[in-house]
Amino acid sequence: MGWDICGHETAVAFLKEHTKPEKLRHAYLITGPQGIGRRTLALAFVKALNCQNPPAPGEFCDVCTVCRQINAQSFADLTVLAPDEGHQDLRIDQIRAVQQSLALAPYQAKYRVVLILDFQRATAAASNALLKSLEEPPARAVLVLTADAEENLLPTIASRCQIVRLRPLPMEKAGAWLEGKLQVPKERAALLAHLSSGRVGAAVRFEQDPELLSAYEEALDQLQELLCQKRRQRLQYVEGLQKKKGGQRELAGQLVSAWLTFWRDLLIVRSGAEMPLVNLERQDFLRDAAEQMNLARIETILERHEKSLGQLDAYVNPRLTLEYLLLTLPILKSSG
Ligand SMILES: [Zn+2]
Structure with a gap:
């Protein structure tokens, strides 16, 4: 060993x-x-x-x-x-x-x-x-x-x-390790590597705990809803999170990590880059959102999320972080 x-x-x-x-x-x-x-x-x-x-x-x-x-x-x-x-x-x-x-x-x-x-x-x-x-x-x-x-x-x-x-691994390397070491199928390994932003310990926890993965899907479902909602509903959402059990810092970290995969995907869709999407099954919504936002705006949002994730590891207030992120998102027209 x-x-x-x-x-x-x-x-x-x-x-x-x-x-x-x-x-x-x-x-x-x-x-x-x-x-x-x-x-x-x-x-x-x-x-x-x-x-x-x-x-x-x-x-x-x-x-x-x-x-x-x-x-x-x-x-x-x-x-x-x-x-x-x-x-x-x-x-x-x-x-x-x-x-x-x-x-x-x-x-x-x-x-x-x-x-x-x-x-x-x-x-x-x-x-x-x-x-x-x-x-x-x-x-x-x-x-x-x-x-x-x-x-x-x-x-x-x-x-x-x-x-x-210690620094996060490049996504490909983290994915390859999960594939080789834990026999995780290739596509799933890529998803876990992205979800954990190249932090292998976090990726392993995702693999071992199916609840984490369903929490991730839920976080993205909620984000899609919130994007079509107004300020007041977004604040209510954050308010509702305060009643959840468990560490608020950890919860906020999970949400922001999940949302980051959405914004990365959106950047890929909007820029037309030839890169695989992490959330392939959400591509209809991604296309729809991409039509309503320009590249610079998406980049700004992505940077804000990345920065917040780093700050959540440190000492910022998780509730204020989530409110800030959600209130600075555009309000999209819902297609459905
Ligand atoms: Zn020994």
């Missing part, structure tokens, strides 16, 4: 090299958008650092006790920290608690590792508290942070970490 990670070859090679004691740093920061595989990569690194039976230097076996415990997150020398259920922020008391465990010598492993997920969500006080561990790192301890972008952390944090940046 080992580092079976799609696409991020440079990052993998880099971290493999860093499992050598003389190369190992005391803090790493893995950045990239949600669903890109930051956590998977971080856990592979933890396994490579601590595997009892590495098949080659920098590799891990995935079957020894340590590897299995890390996979099950029951490994005594690994602490994984994320914002508490129902909380938006990583708080200072959470950071203080892991700092205490970081200071202890490892029980059984070579290194004690603390993995802190989504560190962009740390409060200023929590960030400042962590700085202390970065300035005076305990021996045989490794700190791994993940975040959406280093710009969203205090510069003093980012500058004390070895940064590993």
Whole structure:
């Protein structure tokens, strides 16, 4: 098994090299958008650092006790920290608690590792508290942070970490991986790659969870309706979403990702480009919409959606984002 990670070859090679004691740093920061595989990569690194039976230097076996415990997150020398259920922020008391465990010598492993997920969500006080561990790192301890972008952390944090940046894969590459690795049929693989904007972790979740895919179809049905509706109805729609269970940020992210595929398709239809449509079954509506909008307008809308998706990974208000996107769309004449 080992580092079976799609696409991020440079990052993998880099971290493999860093499992050598003389190369190992005391803090790493893995950045990239949600669903890109930051956590998977971080856990592979933890396994490579601590595997009892590495098949080659920098590799891990995935079957020894340590590897299995890390996979099950029951490994005594690994602490994984994320914002508490129902909380938006990583708080200072959470950071203080892991700092205490970081200071202890490892029980059984070579290194004690603390993995802190989504560190962009740390409060200023929590960030400042962590700085202390970065300035005076305990021996045989490794700190791994993940975040959406280093710009969203205090510069003093980012500058004390070895940064590993992950980027979305080109659609073809993500699609080919899904085809080869998960035996997803070609057309479906292309759809999933687009839906996830080249973030393989997100694509796999789509594949494994049919509800996500039906939520996607629903999001596009709603968009088609909303495009023919007025301001007031669009605001009511966003209002209605607030009553849905689950994270509003995640929900907004799913909607915007789904809508993005529509606007990409519309750009293709309007420009007459010879490219395959993701939402082929919606081509009648796309043609109709393309007749009512010029290319520049579609490009602007597409850019707004892309930008919003990036911001939703960070810290903008999901409700305001959706309202803004919907209220800046044209009102189309319905053909049916
Ligand atoms: Zn192992």
